Structure formats: structure tokens, C-alpha cells
Amino acid sequence: MIAEHVAADSEARFRALVTASSDVVFRMSADFRELRQLEGRMFMEASPLPNREWFEKYVFPADRERVMCTIQEAINRKSMFESEHRVFRAGGSVGWTHARSVPMLDAAGEIVEWIGMASDITPRKRAEQEFADQRRMYEAILTNTPDLAYVWDLEHRFIYANEGLLRMWGRTWNEAIGKNCLELGYEPWHAALHDREIEQVIATRLPVRGEVPFSGCFGRRYYDYLLVPVIGATGEVEAVAGTTRDVTEHKRLESSLLEADRRKDEFLATLAHELRNPLAPIRNAVQLLKVSHPSEDALRMSREIIERQINHMVRLIDDLMDVSRITVGQVNLRNERAPLRRVLEDALEAVQPAIDAGKHRLQIDIPEAALQIEGDPTRLSQVFQNLLDNAAKYTPPGGTITLRAKRVGDQIQVSVRDTGIGIASDMHPRVFELFTRVHAGDRIKTSGLGIGLSLARKLVELHLGTIEVHSDGPGTGSEFIVTLPALDAEPTAAPGAAVDASDSRVTTANGQRLLVVDDNRDAAESLGMLLELENCKVSVAYDGRQALEVLDNFKPDIALLDIGMPGMDGYELARRIRATQRGRNMVLVALTGWGQAEDKKRAIDAGFDEHLTKPVDPDMLSRVLHLRHSVAA
Numbered sequence: 001m002i003a004e005h006v007a008a009d010s011e012a013r014f015r016a017l018v019t020a021s022s023d024v025v026f027r028m029s030a031d032f033r034e035l036r037q038l039e040g041r042m043f044m045e046a047s048p049l050p051n052r053e054w055f056e057k058y059v060f061p062a063d064r065e066r067v068m069c070t071i072q073e074a075i076n077r078k079s080m081f082e083s084e085h086r087v088f089r090a091g092g093s094v095g096w097t098h099a100r101s102v103p104m105l106d107a108a109g110e111i112v113e114w115i116g117m118a119s120d121i122t123p124r125k126r127a128e129q130e131f132a133d134q135r136r137m138y139e140a141i142l143t144n145t146p147d148l149a150y151v152w153d154l155e156h157r158f159i160y161a162n163e164g165l166l167r168m169w170g171r172t173w174n175e176a177i178g179k180n181c182l183e184l185g186y187e188p189w190h191a192a193l194h195d196r197e198i199e200q201v202i203a204t205r206l207p208v209r210g211e212v213p214f215s216g217c218f219g220r221r222y223y224d225y226l227l228v229p230v231i232g233a234t235g236e237v238e239a240v241a242g243t244t245r246d247v248t249e250h251k252r253l254e255s256s257l258l259e260a261d262r263r264k265d266e267f268l269a270t271l272a273h274e275l276r277n278p279l280a281p282i283r284n285a286v287q288l289l290k291v292s293h294p295s296e297d298a299l300r301m302s303r304e305i306i307e308r309q310i311n312h313m314v315r316l317i318d319d320l321m322d323v324s325r326i327t328v329g330q331v332n333l334r335n336e337r338a339p340l341r342r343v344l345e346d347a348l349e350a351v352q353p354a355i356d357a358g359k360h361r362l363q364i365d366i367p368e369a370a371l372q373i374e375g376d377p378t379r380l381s382q383v384f385q386n387l388l389d390n391a392a393k394y395t396p397p398g399g400t401i402t403l404r405a406k407r408v409g410d411q412i413q414v415s416v417r418d419t420g421i422g423i424a425s426d427m428h429p430r431v432f433e434l435f436t437r438v439h440a441g442d443r444i445k446t447s448g449l450g451i452g453l454s455l456a457r458k459l460v461e462l463h464l465g466t467i468e469v470h471s472d473g474p475g476t477g478s479e480f481i482v483t484l485p486a487l488d489a490e491p492t493a494a495p496g497a498a499v500d501a502s503d504s505r506v507t508t509a510n511g512q513r514l515l516v517v518d519d520n521r522d523a524a525e526s527l528g529m530l531l532e533l534e535n536c537k538v539s540v541a542y543d544g545r546q547a548l549e550v551l552d553n554f555k556p557d558i559a560l561l562d563i564g565m566p567g568m569d570g571y572e573l574a575r576r577i578r579a580t581q582r583g584r585n586m587v588l589v590a591l592t593g594w595g596q597a598e599d600k601k602r603a604i605d606a607g608f609d610e611h612l613t614k615p616v617d618p619d620m621l622s623r624v625l626h627l628r629h630s631v632a633a
Contacts, residue, residue, distance in 0.1 A: 005086040028101060028114035032071050060086035060094060078103050078111055084121065094202065132529060148223075148244040151230065156180050156198050159239065168216040190214065197227055200235045211247065221248045253630040272436045277437035278309035303562035316614055333376040337487060340371040340405055340412060347384035348403070355401065365404040371412050372487035373462045380484075383459050383467075387416040387480050394478070412486040417479040423471040431469050432457040460484070513537045515556035517547040517573065518566040518591070526562065527591075530618065544568030544576070551582060558625060563603070565591035571606040578607040589624065591616060 027036045035054040058069055063085040074081035083100040089095040101116030148168060151160040157180050169176055169184055176184060181191035190212060197208045213220060225244040232238035277533070287300035288294055294302070325622040344366065355362055373380070384403075391401045399419040406413055423431060432453050457518045460467045465484040471477065514536050518524035521542060539554040541547040543565055559577065563570035570590060577583035589610040590603040600611040610624050 023120075024097075024118040026101075026118065027114050030075075030103075030111040030113055032075065032114065055063045056217060058086065062086070066191045074101075074103070075111070078105065078109070079562050081114070084125075088341045089120075089122075094528070095120060096125040097121060128289075138202070146246070150242050150244075152198055152242075154202065156195055158184075160241075161461040165244070168214075169217055170217040186214075191577065198240050201227050201229050205231070205237060218246075221246055222248060223400070243439065249390045280312050310615065333379060335375050336377065337372055337374055338377040338380075340373050340414070341366055343373070343377050343380045344384055344403065344405065344414070346377070346381040347617045348387055350381075350385045351388040351392060351499045354389055358392050358399070359397050360392060360393060360395055361398075361400045362474055363400060363402040365402070367406065371405060371407060373412060373463075373484055374487055375484070379459050380463065383456045383482065384414065386456045388484075390452060390480075391416055391418035391420065391478075394418065408483075410486055411486050414484070415479055416482075417477065422474045422476040423469065423478050424474055425471075428469055428471070432467070456482075473549045511535065511537070512558060513556045514625075515539050515541065515545070515547065515553065515554060517541045517559065517561040517565070517570075518562035519543055520562070523562070534622070544573040546572075547573060548576060551577065551580065555582065556586065558589065560589045560591050561608075563590055563594060563599075571602065574603075574607040 028034065031419070032055075033052050043577060048568065055064065067083050067085050070083045071081055082099070082105075084096065086094055087097045097118045098121045099116060099118040102112050103111045104115060106112050108214045145162070148165040148330070149160075149162040150158055150165055153159050153619075157178055158176055159178075161169075161176050166176060171184065181194050182188065186194070193210070193212070197210065200206075203206055206229075209225070210223045211222065211224050214274045215221075223244045224247045225242055227240055227242040229237045230239040230241050259595065282305065285305040288298050292300070319397060348362075348364075387404070388401065395401060395418045401419075402415070404415040404417070404419040449476050457467050460482055463484055465482060467480060467482045470479045514528075514531050516524050516528050516531070518527070519542055524540045524542060528540045531538045539550055539556065541550055547559070547561075561570040561573055565573075568576075570592065574588050574590075577586060577588065587610075588608045589612060590608045591612055591614055592599065592603075593614045603611040612621065612624065
């Protein structure tokens with residue numbers, strides 16, 4: 001009686017425990033064929049399911065083979081069965097369960113039945129799946145990022161390194177993980193630096209940023225890095241994570257920019273020096289002209305000084321503009337078949353004064369046979385003028401300059417050699433770079449903006465040629481060799497052919513009415529005086545408003561307008577003139593210091609007929625005015 005009471009009490013306690021559980025409690029036949037659910041409604045029905053119908057009804061198809069293998073193994077071993085798998089839940093949705101069942105054995109050790117419990121682990125599985133998805137995403141990001149990513153534990157050992165970092169080390173995951181910086185081949189100072197920084201991040205919980213060089217499998221590179229603390233669930237620092245970025249190219253660019261900035265500053269200082277040089281004799285000449293009764297010799301010398309120095313300044317500015325045009329691809333070559341001798345003679349004529357001033361000996365070796373080239377004679381002459389001018393400039397007085405030309409196969413080689421101060425070998429690669437002055441420290445004896453050789457190379461390359469320098473070093477002189485494609489000799493001209501050798505210069509037509517508009521009074525009035533000397537009728541205005549006021553009364557044929565005037569600029573003035581009855585047929589000429597291709601296009605778009613860059617060559621101005629007057633007539 002007592003035993004029965006104890007058994008009943010135990011049964012009651014068991015029932016109470018099962019009822020209180022949120023899990024499913026079940027009984028299973030010895031062969032797992034029949035299932036009976038005791039409590040819980042996660043997915044099972046209370047009624048028994050014979051012949052393993054429960055298996056087909058509840059276990060997800062893709063998991064059935066694995067679960068059945070686990071069941072059979074448990075039966076064979078008469079041991080506990082345990083499995084995590086997907087099931088069809090009440091309502092038809094798919095969830096996850098963790099099932100565990102133990103065998104009940106009789107006195108003979110045979111299985112009588114199984115008692116089990118199944119827990120709903122769907123929320124945990126979803127969380128694990130989300131975590132796995134996130135991990136895969138982060139792994140994909142960290143694997144494919146160009147940055148190096150890593151994590152140290154509190155003992156300063158790597159517990160994570162992405163593929164980029166492993167490649168830089170030249171190590172596999174197993175070779176690297178668990179090692180510290182020193183063990184991975186970091187230089188001692190570098191390893192010690194990171195040890196200090198790791199401890200700093202742990203102590204302060206603040207990021208640390210730095211930049212270091214490192215020699216890995218990619219060679220000597222510069223890296224920027226950021227170290228941050230990894231805070232655990234308890235609020236303590238559990239690890240230190242870091243990212244490193246290769247900034248080698250950035251450092252090179254930064255160095256290039258600093259060098260360019262230095263060269264820019266030097267160029268501006270040199271430009272100021274070069275512009276002051278001609279201004280000094282111009283000022284002296286002006287003072288001579290102020291004398292009450294200057295002699296004829298003084299007048300002549302003053303005029304020559306002013307003209308010579310202005311031509312020098314114009315050449316400096318033209319070189320600057322040419323470099324800018326070539327850099328942006330806005331130089332249009334006027335190619336033609338031309339004899340090389342003519343090109344070289346034009347260059348020699350331009351630099352002869354400099355050669356004479358240096359008392360240099362000039363040796364010329366050009367074959368009598370006509371060497372023909374295809375190109376722009378003016379631009380090619382500019383190349384050789386630069387080379388000859390440099391030879392004269394950097395050769396001590398009494399030196400020798402040699403100009404040679406010869407044909408080599410289908411090419412022509414022109415050499416300019418001097419006995420001057422030479423070029424150091426380390427400057428050979430840079431001698432043709434923009435704003436490079438080979439002898440920058442010698443500012444008193446030499447001059448130049450450092451653009452002549454760069455301009456020469458660009459022009460030669462536009463003609464499909466090359467230019468190179470040879471020098472054995474300081475004091476040994478220099479040689480520049482220009483190589484250009486050669487043309488075959490030109491056929492003999494037909495009998496009776498004649499060449500028009502007449503002077504192409506023209507003067508302005510008499511009686512033109514010209515309006516000159518410039519806010520610079522000296523420029524406006526001096527130009528007006530020059531035009532009056534050409535028998536033109538001239539009216540001068542100093543701003544756009546004044547120009548519009550005199551337009552109807554003066555009735556000009558041609559207007560010369562400055563662009564950069566305050567208030568109403570030349571573009572706006574041109575548009576307003578074109579909008580008047582009188583201005584529709586008037587010839588408008590822009591006179592400006594802005595000479596880029598886009599400046600010319602903008603002037604034409606504003607209504608100008610011509611665009612001339614200051615300071616304008618008087619012959620060019622006369623030619624333009626004459627041609628425009630002829631067209632208008």
C-alpha cells in the first residue's frame with residue numbers, strides 16, 4: 001500500500017514537472033516506430049502515431065536521412081539519442097528543435113521504450129544564421145578590401161588577419177595566427193611601437209593612429225593605421241582591432257606636390273627676376289628721353305633699348321603661353337615641307353646677338369645637300385633657338401658653340417654642342433621638366449624661367465621626333481641632339497616657275513576711323529597716337545559706358561576693345577555694340593593679355609572679329625586692320 005502511494009506521488013510529481021516545462025515531452029517505442037506526446041504543443045499531436053508516421057509528418061525532408069542515422073546509431077548502442085534538426089511546426093511553418101531521448105532498459109538490458117524531450121530552438125537558430133550571414137558578409141568585405149585588417153588579443157598576439165595582410169606577410173593563416181609582431185618578422189622598433197600602442201588602447205580605450213614604413217612581400221611601403229579597442233559584454237577591453245592602408249602612392253604624390261610647390265615658388269621668384277631685368281634698362285631709357293634736349297645718339301639708343309627689352313619680355317610671356325597651350329593640347333602646327341637650313345638660319349639669326357655678346361666661336365656643319373623636313377618651320381626654329389640660346393647663355397666668354405646636322409637613314413639629326421659649364425648626371429632625367437633650372441643657384445650669371453627645354457621637347461614630340469642631352473658633368477660642356485623624320489629631296493621646280501619674294505608686310509589703309517577702348521590710359525592713348533601716325537582717325541575711350549556714348553557721333557569703322565575692364569568688360573561691350581544699328585557691320589578687335597584657345601573662342605562668341613594678344617606686334621595689328629578694312633570696303 002505504501003509502495004503504491006509512493007509510486008502515485010512520484011507519478012504526480014513527474015506529471016507536474018512535465019506540465020510546467022515549456023518543452024515537448026514524449027515517449028517512443030523501443031524501435032522508434034510509435035510516438036506518444038505527453039505534454040507540450042510545439043509541433044506534436046497528443047495521439048500516438050504508429051509506423052513512424054511521426055517521422056514523415058514532423059521531420060523536415062532535407063534532414064530526415066541525418067536524423068534516421070542518428071536514431072539507428074542510438075538504438076544499436078542503446079545510448080542517448082540527441083539531434084538538432086528542422087521540423088514542421090503547428091500551423092505548417094518550419095522551425096528548429098533540439099531533441100534528446102534516453103532508452104529505458106528492462107532487467108535483461110533490452111530497450112523497453114524511449115523517454116525524450118524536444119525544445120524549440122528556432123529563435124536561437126535564426127540568431128545563429130543572422131550571425132553567420134553577417135560574418136560571411138564581414139569576411140567578404142575584409143577579404144576584398146584593399147586595407148589590411150587584424151585583431152590582437154590582450155597578449156599582443158594576432159587572433160585574426162585578413163587575406164591582404166597574410167599576403168603582405170607571405171604567411172598562411174596557420175603560420176600567422178597566434179604569433180606576435182616580432183615573431184612575424186617586424187623590425188624590433190616597429191614591434192615595440194605596436195606593443196606600446198596596444199597597451200595604450202587597452203588602458204585608455206581610445207583609438208590610436210599612426211604611420212609607419214614596412215618591408216613586406218610588396219616591398220618597402222608606407223602604411224597608415226588605426227587601432228581601436230574591442231569592448232566585450234562585461235564592458236572590459238577584450239581585444240584590439242586595427243586597419244592599415246597603403247599610403248605609399250599618397251606619400252609620393254604628397255612629395256611631388258611639395259616639390260612642385262617648391263619649384264612653383266622658385267619659378268615665381270625667377271619670373272619676377274626675369275621681368276625686372278628688362279624693366280631696368282627700359283626705365284633708364286625713359287629717363288634719357290626725359291632730358292630736355294637728348295642727342296640723336298641718346299634717342300636712338302633709348303629706342304633700341306626699349307625695343308630690345310620689350311622683345312625679350314614678349315618672348316618670356318610667349319614661352320609661358322606656348323607651354324600652357326601645349327600642355328592642354330591646343331597648339332596647332334602649320335606643317336609644310338621645309339628645308340632644314342632655312343629653319344636653322346632663322347634660329348641663328350635670332351640668337352646671333354647673344355653669341356656675339358659672349359664672344360663665342362660659332363662652328364656650323366650643315367651638308368650642302370638639301371635636308372627636307374615636314375613640320376612647322378616657325379615652331380622648329382623656336383626649338384633650335386632655345387638650344388642655341390642656352391648654349392650661348394651657359395658657355396663662358398670665348399667658348400665654342402657647334403651646330404651640326406646630318407641625315408641618318410630616314411631621320412635627320414641636329415646637334416647643338418657647347419664648351420660650357422655642363423650638366424651634372426643626376427640632372428639629366430629632369431632637364432626637360434617644366435620649371436627646372438639646371439643651374440638654379442647661379443641666378444646672377446644666368447637667366448631663364450626653366451621652361452625653354454621643356455617647351456623644346458614638347459614641340460619636338462609634336463613633330464614625331466626626340467630630343468636628348470649628353471654631358472660628362474660640370475665643366476665639360478653639353479650636347480643636345482634633336483632627331484626628326486626626314487623627307488626625300490624636293491623635286492626640281494618646273495621651268496618658268498617663280499617665287500614671290502616681295503615683302504608681305506602691309507600698312508593700315510588711310511582714313512580709317514578707329515575707336516580705342518582701354519581702362520589703362522597709357523595703353524589707350526599710346527595706341528591711339530601710333531594709329532594716328534598711320535593717318536587713321538582715332539577716338540579714345542576709357543570704359544565701356546564712354547565708348548557707347550561716342551559710338552554714334554564718331555561712327556568708327558573698327559573698334560579695338562580691351563577685355564579686362566572693370567564694370568563693363570570687353571565681352572559685354574562687344575555684345576552691346578553688336579546690338580546697335582551702327583555696330584552690326586563694325587569690325588571688332590579684342591586686345592587682351594588672355595591668349596588661350598578658350599579666350600579666343602569666348603571673344604568670337606561675344607561678337608569679335610579678331611583676337612590679338614598684348615603686347616601686339618605693330619606689323620600684325622597693321623595687317624589685321626588693313627585686311628579687315630579691305631573686306632569691309
